[in-house]
Amino acid sequence: MISFSMALVFAVIIFLLVALYSGKLRAEVSFFIAVTVLIIAGVLSPSEALAGFANEQLAVIMLLLVISDIIRKTDVINLVFNQLFRGTKTVSGFVFRMVAFVAPTSAFFNNTPLVAMMMPYVYSWSKKNKISPSKLLIPLSYAAILGGCMTLVGTSTNLVVNGMAVDAGFNSLNIFDFAWVGFPMVLVGGIYLALFSDKILPSHKDAMDDFKDGWREYFVETEIEANSPIVGKSVSEAGLRNLSGNFLVEIIRKTAVITPVSPEHILRANDKLIFTGETSSIPELSKPELGLSLPKECIASELSDVVEVVVSHNSWLIGRRVKNTHFRGKYDAAIVAIHRNGAKISGKIGSVVIQAGDVLLLFAGRDFDIRATGNEFYVISKKENKKVDAKKAVMVIAGVLLSVVVSANTALSLFSCLLVVLAISFFTKTLTGSEIKRGINLNMMLIMAFGLALGKAMSNSGAAEFIANNILKVAEPFGPVAILGMVFLVTNLLASYMTNLAAVAIIFPISVGIAQSMNLPLEPFIMIVAFGGAANFITPIGYQTNLMVYGSGGYSFNDFMKIGLPLTILYIVIGTLLMSWRYGLM
Template identity: 45%
Template sequence: MFELPIEKWITIAVLVWSVVGLLLDKIRPALVFLSGVIVLLLGQVVQPADFLLSLSNESIITIFLLIFITAGIKNHFNLIGLLNRLFRTARSPRAFMIRMTAGVSVLSSVINNTPVVALMIPYVYQWSKRHKVAPSKLLIPLSFAAIIGGMMTVIGTSTNLVLNGFILSREPEGLGFLDFFLPGVLVTAVGLSFLATVGYRLLPSRINPMDEFKTNAREYLVETLIEEESELAGKSVVEANLRNLEGIYLFEIVRKGKGISPVTPGEVLQVGDHLYFAGDTEKVVDLLRQDNGLQIPHSGKLGIAKHVNLVETVVPRNSELTGRTLKQSQFRDKYDAAVVAIHRKGENLNGKIGAIVLEPGDLLLISAGQKFLSRNKNNKDLYTVSVVSRTNGTANWKKAVFGIGTLVSLGLMAAGFFSLFFSLFLVCALMAVTGLLRVEEIKDLLDLDLLIILASALTLSKALINTGVAQELATLVILFFQDGGKYGVLIGLFIITVLLTSFITNVAAVSIAFPIAYSLSHDMGLDPTGFYVAIAFGASASFLTPVGYQTNLMIYGPGSYKATDFLKIGVPFTLLYSITCITYIILMYF
């Protein structure tokens, strides 16, 4: 009895540490959660068996099975071609957005929404460039559509799977199909209608792909080198035709460690000069592919030919590349590629590219060696935005066998013969047998950080319930919202979950909110289903900040967004989303 207060204080301290650590974003989330679990273990609040049991949680394993499956589908099936047929007749940006968001939301309901966004970013970006539309008009709708579409099924987003895992650890049954599908369809319809009308006018349009250089919104810093055999050596800037380039300009020369800026027209170029240009993506590509005597630094070491494949990539949040220079991360050796240009949210970068400390959201223009695509295929530290298309050479019979086997497995699941976990396990096994998923790819896809976060969050949730801390927090919520009765408590729980998920991970928000909902529902003698649905939809309301959800950060750089862009569109979207969810929950469960 006397140990209970100490256990409560330890649990509260771990909870506060987890929230603050995630908000400050100075330490990797996996380390924040793992350190919290270590404290709980040292304080004997939980036992090692509890953490091991969390690692083997069926819902957590299901998340990884989904990651494996979606990666295999992405690599061997032309989903973009399928969606392209839906968008072919779109005559205006608004018409394209309506079809794109509808298609993405439906696809996200059956495929994890993060890979869906990763698949769609290059297509949406290229479509906007071809039709002279700012990518910022289309990429936020892409992310939002994937998020709300993923709410229609338990497999649409990992948040739903994690929550169901929490529920099954305390309740005899989890949320059913209709608990996700009906409100999911409702919020998707309402959300997409908002984006197509009022929301479209709120979306920023600060970048025109045909005028990027003038607006300086997607201006890249490009580093080139004049080598010994270059015909430019001994010529002035004017004689080398580097003075009046369209859409790109020479702003600095570094010669023997000393910078020359501004660069005068009569400046004579010398062997070993590093020339730094600023300009938009297309002009950078044109510059590097011209036979003008400019070389990519160290390109010979990679075996990169003069006419290289250029790949546009984005550095995601929590990437191991962040906070380090390219040299420190040994980028060339690790990826078989050289970074030839960097863009950072419209900022004017300067200095050697290899000495720039990378930040989340940075866009890197990559000169790719032969091994780059295979090495980076399933890498979590660098996402591809635009890449030269390549055939995968997968035999049609393998695709047919996989397709038939998948339909049979999912059909048996729908009929109640197989569980979701077993069906997905069979699909993964079928992919492995047909060669659509190799052991090497599984190793690359096995994200240890994600596994630690999920297992640690589940362990923290158990500690919050077992020590009674969740009970105490539930009491505070009841006291604050008690004047509104059960409806007030429901609204308060939804608001708390939305605020948490806006600044920390969805999984962390669920791990904090679930014990509160569990205690609230049992204390008030209510069916907990309504509270659990509120958590599910509140935890996926990641519309207010770019860091609230991975898909938001993935489109943050390519769209050249600012944080205020998410607030401008996210506040009204979240209000409409919240009103729709709460109204449905009250009518259906209370």
């Protein structure tokens, strides 16, 4: 019989599924509401709800995020890229070498900074060889996912699942337990991507190509006449901040270029004003009270360099209208266009609500590289200024690898080792205090901690046991191998349309309950949940690196499904069989 607490947990799970799939609420807000309801109802105690924040695996994830970001800010990896891809001219050759580098690297370093660091190089190589970046960006994301599944520290999903196991009273998994499935799948996945990426993936124009080919659609130029009433006034006083369909992005004054333009900037006679916006709104620039020359096409050589960035999955910009972000003041850059799902968004830019994965085209000022040092977005078409000395970065890389080896062979925990690496990075000024603060992803921390609490609620209420028993009634005749594959499939589908952390939080207690009911080894039923949550290839929204390449590659959902579905099937079949053989379930 279903109890009140069990029914409430089911209702909360349904709420999470709807909220996360619809995107109406941010993931951390959805989890906060869910846990709050469970606390008020008495399903969770306050200490159980907050226990996740003291979880060692969660702390390890935060440390890895901060440390991995050091590598993104150095040129040392670019030197490796230049050697690795020298002489490569074809998509298959590039993809094969990319998987060979990215997969082993992402096994030990967070894959989000790794993909962010690799994307500009992929762009520059594809332009040089006249190949569309859309042939290479999905394989880049998949290579990072495949590699991350090889070790315990390779993805946050693996660490979260291990954290759930430890909280439930089970032994912690070893760092290389995942390699029994992860390494063979890197080989299989790498060969698959090298053979079929060029055949399956489309050849799209990216946002920058679209801009270069049709820049006249983005900008219009006008000039302040000598007798204009706005001469001597600020941009704001002249009413140029409140135009209905156009946005002032640049002023050309003789040989000087002023961008972005502040509201307080004083206008002078003969200033050339560059606007961006809808062509249907151009007539508003011809109002007599503005005293501007008739709008005309811009000269391409007069335009500033345009920088292309992609909004990260945890950016504070998500859900905000452009005009409410104060983007120009914060980053010394003006947004001139936004691309989503491979197409330019029409309408007034200031009214557009920014979403994760959006590609922003920016007019960047001189201080842009200095100010854009956080993880709100990743620059993909212009190389960022590198601030970290290469020798120090190599020391950090060596420190992380040594931490893995030491923690795998001694009683010293990975958390302790990484803490030492972080301390050394701080005292050698490789990282500053503000950079450490920016590197800590509070949104991800909330999701992971509340995800652990949700798993606890499923156990406390009996919901996990109830679901496990009902699954067994149907699936037990098919044997443990089939059940293991079904757990993988269900976890993967949930992760594809929600988030991987939410999926593993829901499925973990169910999977463990099945193993305990059938008196089977726990390890395969723990790890299969991690593989199902992390090996996410069929949608762009299920994994953060997929979302990063989604907008910048101009992909559709269907593009991910075409190349990702066969890889997912391969992973489910081969992964399930390998796990079953490894733990004697066959």
